[in-house]
Amino acid sequence: MAKARHSRFDCTPGCSVEAAIGLIDGKWKSIILWHLLSGTLRFNELRRHVQNCTPRMLTNQLREMEENGLITRKVYAQVPPKVEYSLSELGRSMEPILRTLKEWGDANIGLYGKPTGHDPREAA
Amino acid sequence: MAKARHSRFDCTPGCSVEAAIGLIDGKWKSIILWHLLSGTLRFNELRRHVQNCTPRMLTNQLREMEENGLITRKVYAQVPPKVEYSLSELGRSMEPILRTLKEWGDANIGLYGKPTGHDPREAA
DNA sequence: GCACATAGTGTCGAAAAGGATACTGTCCGC
């Protein structure tokens, strides 16, 4: 997901769709982004919010999003380390995407019977 | 991606975002969905549209989306097989998502310097 | 009889993503 997964920007129309997805895809990114919409958060605050995400994964996702310019990492040279994560302008520009996604999810998942989640192959 | 990857619907707010992403995530799904927005397509038509997607992968993605209720598969009992894929109502309801995603992608990727694609770790 | 088209399936293997667990260093409170 990190690297070349969605890096075919030369593909058929729809590639920008893919490219956009590529940036928010990754098990925790959307949640992280979602929380950051409400404001700046520190590493361990995020950890608590995301709960079952290991620190390794959290760092990982955060770093990728930083590289992609979605978030900003601000380190305070303090004795007990302090690092703040916030959305960059680009990250904030994704708000409509996140919202559209959430609206659709709220409207269609559960109401519809959880498109994912149920998976016939498990029941059968 | 297929199964339990994004199946934490009980998580913190933002889970519906994740759930929605889970349905369009998967290397080819967004492209397929995108093409189907313009109308019904047959298997090999899709193949030609998506180009570098192996038939195995195509079947795979198509099946997952069918299970998720996003697309409809219509088989014609003909001698040279004929199978048509089209968006279901649920699938069509994703149009705003796809469009938002595409708009964002068009506006921010390339213009911004291809957030993915460049990856400092490769150059460094 | 051979190739082509249709719509796939099956097997194999590599790579990536993700998870578990333990560890770093520094300061504070006790």
Place this chain on the structure above:
DNA sequence: GCGGACAGTATCCTTTTCGACACTATGTGC
């Protein structure tokens, strides 16, 4: 001096994803 909080790292391992390639069956055209 012990343990906690801070912000991560390092290492190992499993699962998932994806791609290559060959292969199925049936009918048509040559």
